[in-house]
Amino acid sequence: MKRIKVNLDKQSATSYEICIGHNILDRIGLVIAKSNLARHYIVITDSNVSSLYREELLTALKNVNLNVDLIEFPAGEISKNTDTVLTIIKKLINLGADRNSALIALGGGVTGDMTGFIASIYMRSIPYIQIPTTLMAQVDSSIGGKTGIDLPEGKNLLGAFFQPKSVFIDLQFLKTLPDEEFKNGLSEIVKYGIIDDMELFNILERETENIKNRSMDLLELMVERSCKIKRGIVEIDEMDMGVRRILNFGHTIGHAIEAESGYMIPHGNAVSIGMIASARISEKLNYLSSEDRNRIEHLIRSIDLPDHVPTSISMEGMLSKIRTDKKKKGDSVHFVLLKKIGVPFINGSVKEAIIRETIEELRK
Ligand code: ADP
Ligand code: ZN
Numbered sequence: 001m002k003r004i005k006v007n008l009d010k011q012s013a014t015s016y017e018i019c020i021g022h023n024i025l026d027r028i029g030l031v032i033a034k035s036n037l038a039r040h041y042i043v044i045t046d047s048n049v050s051s052l053y054r055e056e057l058l059t060a061l062k063n064v065n066l067n068v069d070l071i072e073f074p075a076g077e078i079s080k081n082t083d084t085v086l087t088i089i090k091k092l093i094n095l096g097a098d099r100n101s102a103l104i105a106l107g108g109g110v111t112g113d114m115t116g117f118i119a120s121i122y123m124r125s126i127p128y129i130q131i132p133t134t135l136m137a138q139v140d141s142s143i144g145g146k147t148g149i150d151l152p153e154g155k156n157l158l159g160a161f162f163q164p165k166s167v168f169i170d171l172q173f174l175k176t177l178p179d180e181e182f183k184n185g186l187s188e189i190v191k192y193g194i195i196d197d198m199e200l201f202n203i204l205e206r207e208t209e210n211i212k213n214r215s216m217d218l219l220e221l222m223v224e225r226s227c228k229i230k231r232g233i234v235e236i237d238e239m240d241m242g243v244r245r246i247l248n249f250g251h252t253i254g255h256a257i258e259a260e261s262g263y264m265i266p267h268g269n270a271v272s273i274g275m276i277a278s279a280r281i282s283e284k285l286n287y288l289s290s291e292d293r294n295r296i297e298h299l300i301r302s303i304d305l306p307d308h309v310p311t312s313i314s315m316e317g318m319l320s321k322i323r324t325d326k327k328k329k330g331d332s333v334h335f336v337l338l339k340k341i342g343v344p345f346i347n348g349s350v351k352e353a354i355i356r357e358t359i360e361e362l363r364k
Helices: 025-035 047-063 082-094 109-124 135-141 171-176 179-196 198-206 208-212 216-236 243-248 251-260 267-284 290-302 315-329 352-362
Strands: 002-006 016-021 040-046 068-073 101-107 128-132 146-151 154-161 166-170 335-340 343-347
Touching: 002 216, 016 025, 016 216, 025 047, 025 166, 040 047, 040 109, 047 068, 047 101, 068 082, 082 109, 082 146, 101 109, 109 128, 109 135, 109 146, 109 154, 128 135, 135 171, 135 179, 135 216, 166 171, 171 216, 179 198, 179 216, 179 243, 179 267, 179 290, 179 335, 179 343, 198 208, 198 216, 198 290, 208 216, 216 243, 243 251, 243 335, 243 343, 251 267, 251 315, 251 335, 267 290, 267 335, 267 352, 315 352
Parallel strands: 016 166, 040 068, 040 101, 101 128, 128 166
Antiparallel strands: 002 016, 146 154, 335 343
């Protein structure tokens, strides 16, 4: 099991470790037992992950004499709302959860975001642990302490920065992950290569077949490098006020595509198209070479991530979503652009005409 330390403040009160390995549920049990974090643990998980992994995890935790309960909610983003939060909170009260209890999020981003949020508000906050089971959660959402739920008015509108006590990443979970979910996470890994790690990018280019086969060794390498990159950025900018924005590479246009599709296009797919658009904009503005732009597009296509915007998605709708983003942040859209692979920067003055032209090129 590899351990990556996340150092968040000088007193180290909110620092924690990310542990990565294969088949490590027993080890996870031991580490939790040794940590003495709580007297009572409540696993929170969705219906799919529960049927796949509840027995294995509960057995591992009970084998080290932990006092454990489990709360299950229906799988899907649709559950990430105030109703589910209140339902889970009432179950916590019925189970006698108090300030000596800790939550364990077992699942994808929905479970992690919602469990972290509940931990941040239940009895004025109790500790929680992340055990992410999707590739997306393993490389992105479980690290960094962003928690939250959706409101009818929009996604992630209610939430808090609240750091987990530890993150345990077992790569075995990825074996049962549906293809669509796998691709979602892959897109964020490509993003890390593009914004921070030329060597990771080179590996991805070389290993497209092993990526598709989900080779365990390669998964370990990709997940570990991705976690280290995210860790590095979150350590500098825990509250998302500055450099953490480079993690939004491909996301300004990606979010517009995602939202305008009524969330029918999954996040990773939308980001993959957004990354191509951002690379093209970087080239048009003479920052990025056509060679690097080509490599990015080629990699995305060769691992079967999408490269175009379906014509069913309204151009005006997308542009207006991008404009709304812009109003929130001042006058201009803060785009993450590239000077080369591994060298991103924030550009505050991308003209709408260029965005429009680029999206137009990518529509088919
Ligand atoms: P994301 O991490 O992409 O936000 P979600 O929490 O929405 O993911 O989970 C996506 C879907 O994948 C859900 O239906 C969830 O139940 C399912 N899922 C999560 N982990 C696994 C796994 N290891 N194997 C199979 N299905 C999983
Ligand atoms: Zn993302």
